[in-house]
Amino acid sequence: MDDRVHPEVRRTATEIDTMEIRGAATIADAAARALRTQATESDAADAEAFRAELRAAARTLHETRPTAVSLPNALRYVLRGMSSTTVEGLRQNVVDSADEFCARLERAQADLGQVGANRLRDGDTIMTHCHSTDALACVEAAVEQGKHIEAVVKETRPRNQGHITAKRLHELGVPVTLIVDSAARRYLNDVNHVLVGADAVAADGSVINKIGTSGLAVNARDRGTPITVAAQTLKLHPGTMTGHTVDIEMRDTAEVVDDETLAELGNPTVKNPAFDVTPPRYVDAIVTERGQFPPESIVILMRELFGEGTSEPWAEP
Ligand SMILES: O=C(COP(=O)(O)O)[C@H](O)[C@H](O)COP(=O)(O)O
Structure with a gap:
């Protein structure tokens, strides 16, 4: 471990790795905040x-989980903001970029929510x-908007992130039916949207999401159920414009079955x-x-947002 990396950055990296911090947007937010701490301290x-210190911190965060592109996108956003020639100027650059990134993320999610909500009708499940x-x-x-929405929530083995969704929907006043993953096709008859x-x-x-999404989408298409993917532009993967594939994370088998x-x-x-x-x-x-x-048509938006260049700012010069 690089001893230039602040303990707070290492802690964030460990929490991303162990999934105490998880979900693409949340990971990106935590990574930007960690770089901010590295800069202020x-x-x-x-x-x-x-x-060099900021690049080392970014590499430590980048090496945690490979699939959610929001993580490298967050690191790029903050590091590319470093334009000053003095330590104090650079510190301010990082603080400003990290704050701007987190604020944009929050705003993007709220704006996206409005668009997605327009696809849902009153009474939909x-x-x-x-x-x-x-x-x-x-x-x-x-x-x-005053719409009554109900939800069928897949538990999402092996880590049961569906439980978090069920809890959050309950807090929003949305009635929830929790099902095991293999019951999805059976209940697709009862829903209006995936x-x-x-x-x-x-x-x-192509959409890269939690294992099981592709099978769900194929079944939904077979049933004629529309599939909506909610993904702020932070999830667009610039590297795929130049032929790179997305690395699919393989996790510990202990999540599936214990040793005994x-x-x-x-x-x-x-x-x-x-x-x-x-x-x-x-x-x-x-x-x-x-x-x-x-x-x-998403590639058109990608070109507009990222251009064609994808060199990584945390690489050694
Ligand atoms: O697949 C997952 C999380 O996987 P994991 O639990 O393995 O991190 C989420 O659907 C996306 O990250 C989007 O989340 P968000 O919309 O919050 O960015």
Whole structure:
């Protein structure tokens, strides 16, 4: 571990790694705040040392979880704001960029919520997968518009993020039916929309989200149920414009089965991918703070927001 990295940054990195901090938007917010702390607490002697320290902190955060592109997008946003030539100037640059990033994230989620809410009608029932703050922002805005919304919530094995969604929806006054993941197809008959979030959206409009999203989307399409993905532009993956693929995180098998049970089963191989890829043809709309897009046209928005250059500011010069 690089000893230039502030303990608070290391703590944030550990919490992202162990999923105490989780969900793409929340991870991005925490990463920006951690860089801010690195900057405010830095005692770097000169501007070059300060820049190197910030890059080291960004690398520590970047190495935690590979799939949610909001994390590198957050790091890029904050690091690219460093334009000054003095330590004090750079410190202020990082503080300003981090604050601006967090404020924009919050505003984007609220704006996206309004767009997503317009897709929901009074009396609709949605089906959710995992826990997405972007998806919940749509429900919250719909409820604020006075619409009655109900929800069928998939528990989302192995980590049961559906429980967080159920609790949050209950707080919003939305009646919830909790189901096991394998019951999704059965209950698709009872819902008007599938509403999920995204960890990344690729240039071809593919949606990378919690494992099980793609199967849900295929089943929903078969049933004729529209699939909405709530994903602020922070989830757009610039690297996919230049041919890079999205790395799918493989997590510890202990999340699926404990060692004792595993031994009783004769030690089978266990695989625990955290995310999967839903091809654009199964997605009806990607809802962002800039409006809703058919997945195939998302690349136009990506070019506008990111241009074509994707070199990483935390790389050593
Ligand atoms: O797949 C997940 C979380 O996975 P994990 O629990 O493994 O982090 C969420 O759907 C997206 O991150 C979007 O969340 P948000 O809309 O809050 O960014």
